[in-house]
Amino acid sequence: MLVSTALRESFPDGVFVAGCPSRTVLDHVMSKWGPLVLLALADDEPVRWSELRRRAEGVSEKMLAQTLRTLVADGFVHREARPVVPPHVEYSLTPRGLELAALLQPLMVWMVQNAPEILEGAAASQA
Amino acid sequence: MLVSTALRESFPDGVFVAGCPSRTVLDHVMSKWGPLVLLALADDEPVRWSELRRRAEGVSEKMLAQTLRTLVADGFVHREARPVVPPHVEYSLTPRGLELAALLQPLMVWMVQNAPEILEGAAASQA
DNA sequence: CAGCATCCGCAGCGATACTG
């Protein structure tokens, strides 16, 4: 199999190299709230700020804003503000963001399914 | 499509809920060095500590130790120490870790491939 | 409603020194 070797050979400037750009993207996407926000947006419908805060339960205003800003800057998320009062802003995935979310989703599903068993073992190894 | 809605409905106690166990696993796996170490181990061959440090370029001793400890506790990584002098310790993926790495791999490949274009756009939006 | 600005505590992380 040798997937990591294959990965390293096919991408000599890949994730494993310190200066690689992918490290930055990695940190953005794998940040504490990145995956949650990305998946919360993986609807066909645009999602509003307040709805996002509810979906990514536990996120603070600051962290949501910060996460959204980097995701927008990276071109994963599209931000559309309608100039009305009260303000109405909608977030949605760009095509690039959709690609990413598609790759993220099976990972998250797997985690949710396996998390209980995993933490059970971890707690046991504590004792 | 509605993948996030589907995700939320099929897993009412899923990633989106604050207290969910999957949040803990998420944080372990998505930590700064988690994905790197997991993929660095995705060989069929066991990998030694010193080799791991080289593969996950930039990781400090402390962070490698910490990351490995949580990954072992979560049952993703198997640690085998042979009682010889000088010490010889090998790390490898458990079956569970292999499942996870298989899901992680396409994501990392995608990131490495798209990172340059992504950061280009991000830099442009800076100006 | 959808943010931004500010303050601040604490833990994440790096650097260094030491051990079996």
Add this chain to the structure above:
DNA sequence: CAGTATCGCTGCGGATGCTG
């Protein structure tokens, strides 16, 4: 070789208050 122990700082991230 494969770690552990300790120190010190940086910056993440929460809380609060303010604006268009």
